[in-house]
Amino acid sequence: MITLKEASISYKRNKPVLENINQDIQPGRIYGLLGKNGEGKTTLLNVLSGQLFLNKGTCRIFGEDISQRSVNQLQQLFLLPEEITVPEVTGMQYIHMYAPFYPTFRDDIMKACFESFEVDFSTRLNKMSQGQRKKIAITLALSVHTPLLLMDEPTNGLDIPSKEVFRKLLAAFTDETQTIIISTHQVRDLESLIDSVIIINDKEILLNNSLEEIGQKLFFGIVKPEEKVLYKSQTPFGLLGVRENHQEEESNVSLEQLFNAAILQPEEIKRIINQ
Structure with a gap:
């Protein structure tokens, strides 16, 4: 599924964020990605999604180097970022902007998210609160149902009832055909769902186990x-x-x-x- 070899990335010369990482990430698991602030969790997710390129080494996903960013490869993965920049469109328009790109998109998941989150998807995103926008983004992330789903602090901005809804939706609409990596500081929010853990510490992956x-x-x-x-x-x-x-x-x-x-x-x- 995911293979990192001698993977290193720096934002400044001689100051690596991640250094010489050699890891395999197995398919069909829900991973919790843990680490202190600034340890490289978001950087790793951006590398895995092809948003950032390594300075050294390789990252292969579905057998291809992610730096190639082939259409076939990008159709099989989705990144939900922590901070969401939204256009001035309605929630429904936002979903429909992205849905055609993903052959795995599922209307039944979208409708279930609509009902569970109780958000007016006809409202423009720029008129919504941060929590409401996060619900729209989560709906898209779950609905595309890609084999690889990357989520960066998905529960940030959600109130307590909405966090419970998110957990139920994630449990109900993800399956063994997917690999899910969730970066979080809110471990208690997701502890019941995670079956494997990756811990980043001091520029390396310290732990990668079930x-x-x-x-x-x-x-x-x-x-x-x-x-x-x-x-x-x-x-x-x-x-x-x-x-x-x-x-x-x-x-x-x-x-x-x-x-x-x-x-x-x-x-x-x-x-x-x-x-």
Whole structure:
């Protein structure tokens, strides 16, 4: 699906944002893309969508170098950016501007999004709030139903009920024929949907694993004060932590705790996950 080899990109000379990345991203998964501000999450999505070109290395998607930007390739992917620039057209006109380019476009998904988001699609986008415009953009992103869907902070600008609607629509109208990569800081908004995690740290992809693989190697839950842990935090429910899973204990992976552990102890996380 996606293969990155020696991939590097810089905005300024000798200041790489991403450096010498060698990774395969598998099809049919929903990935959570995590990283601190400025670590390159949006840059990676822009590379994968052909919006930015690498300074070094290659990025191949569907067997082609994305820098070629062939029509066939671009018809199979869609990027939902965090910041949306909209023309002075109605929501419906906006959808219909893009729909003909994508052979996978589905009217049933569009109609379901219309009903679920309760937005007046006859209103001009420039007259809508940021949250309403985001709903229009999400409707387009889901309706094109491309094999590769890239989403940059999709829940930003949505109120709490709308975030729940987004989760339901994503669960209902995506399937195993699609690979979805969602960059987010709001891990709790999407934790129930994500089945794999990519963590960017210090110009590299630190982690690229399924939650099942992570759960086999790491334990998430109540820990004792004297235990050796990778990360811990005091909560009203007790001392929660992340530690190596020596005894194959079952636990639910906490994306928030995983991310904090990975940032604090990246080498230990790599050692444990890759052993």
